[in-house]
Amino acid sequence: MNETGYLKILKDGVWTQNTGFVALLGLCPLLAVSNSVVNGLGLGLATLLVLLISNVAVSLIRNLVRPEVRIPVFVLVIACVVTAVELAMHAFLPGLYTVLGIFIPLIVTNCCVIGRAEAFAFKHKVAKSAVDGIATGLGFMLALTLLGAVREVVGQGTLFSQADLLFGEFGKELTLHLADNYRGFLLAILPPGAFIGLGCLIALKNVIDSRIQHRATAQPVAVLIEAKP
């Protein structure tokens, strides 16, 4: 088992191996729920919590479970965690719970949850699995929130609308109206807007990555040229 540093796990989960932008796992909730920042953030937080608990649980029992039956065990663990998170959201955030609806129980089918259990938590110690759960969850939350922001701004001309569902009374003042008299661009709110928006965000991430790589490879050359005379 290769030793991976905590920082690398974090960076992989949030950026290099981002579930939403690179691995393209869990696209169903990503595309369906990301029509506003608050919806995205809400489902992102729920998924983060599920990932953290399921990763820790799988890592704890990894020496007790025979590899032949690991997948059913994973499913059982994840289903329990999702049910608990769903009940908790129903109790404490009823508004958000109604808005997100079926997509909270559907976290159980999110392939990134079982994917991390299989690929990481089953092979690593508890602390690392926990960090991996948090990192992957943060990455998914980042993708959901960014896509939600893009679609909300383009579609309705607002940001953080209905934030009171997540933050209580304080959230009501958070809503930003970016333009007066904005007619709304319905396509961005509808499903095709999710696909187009995700495509644009993936392209943006690739551009950023290639710029970083370009700079990293370009620097030594520049130093050489300067050193020559």
Next chain:
Amino acid sequence: MRFKIVTSPHISQDVSVGQMMRRVLYAMIPGIAALTGFFGWGILINLVIATAVALLAETVMLTVRGRPLALHLSDFSAVVTAWLLAVALPPLAPWWLTALGIFSAVVVAKHLYGGLGYNPFNPAMVGYVVLLISFPREMSTWLIPHGLGQPHALSFLETLRVIFNSEWPARFALDALTGATPLDALRTQIGLGLTVTGIRNSPVFGIIAGQGWEWAALGFLAGGLWLVYTRTADWRIPAGMLGGLAIIATIFYLADPQHYAPPWFHIWSGAAIFGAFFIATDPVTASTTARGRLIYGAGIGVLVYIIRGFGGYPDGVAFSVLLMNIAAPAIDLYTQPRVFGARRG
């Protein structure tokens, strides 16, 4: 003695992409003239806005993608996309609506997929559908066509003000000049339980189909037949589409003539003729085999009827064309012509 060795095709027609595109533009002129006659200056203003935005978008995208500007700008493909979309827009569409549609068509549907020749979907129809599902109110505000030979209700300057400032002239109420299109009227009134013969007596309808609309359809038919005659468009696609539409419309009409409009009404209404000759025949997105083109066209015709009769929109040419665009590669795969001498089956 040296013999010149060339590969097939040995008989070639010296027609460039630019020439084909220009022919499409010429062929649209009679239809556009008819539309302008019945609906006023708005049609021409839309055409100008659309062409300007399309050329601008094309230039920007070609520069960003590092493609030769002169070569691709002179192939007129952006202008054709602009005209196809502008003709489909309501005559008083605000300028930003036209610009947004052209942006979706040229930037998203064409250049993001790799430019002319690589786009799987008809760019003009992508632009139209984006607008139709995003701005249903603006897209359904059609002017009532006025009678032949009468002066336009809105002057050129008034039309400009409506399009650029949304400033409606005070001497008219909005409802006095705008109204439901014939297909819209047919749809809502059949929904109310009226019979087709009763509906057809209302002033919206003319001899065959919608008042005014039927003349525009005639203009597009003339241009379209010229396209077929010059082999710019393959006859199989319009024949397939109008044939498919006619067959399914006849079946329903014979089953219940009080409930379903006659086939000639369907062919002559909405965008059926315009779509059959100008939109479905786009060589990039249509099927390429001979039999495939008949199937492709017939598919569009049947889908148009289904959407008109049972869908959520009064006309369905744009959706039908996009749906059959997705199917075109599969149709091509299954209709490959048999190589001469090869065994059947």
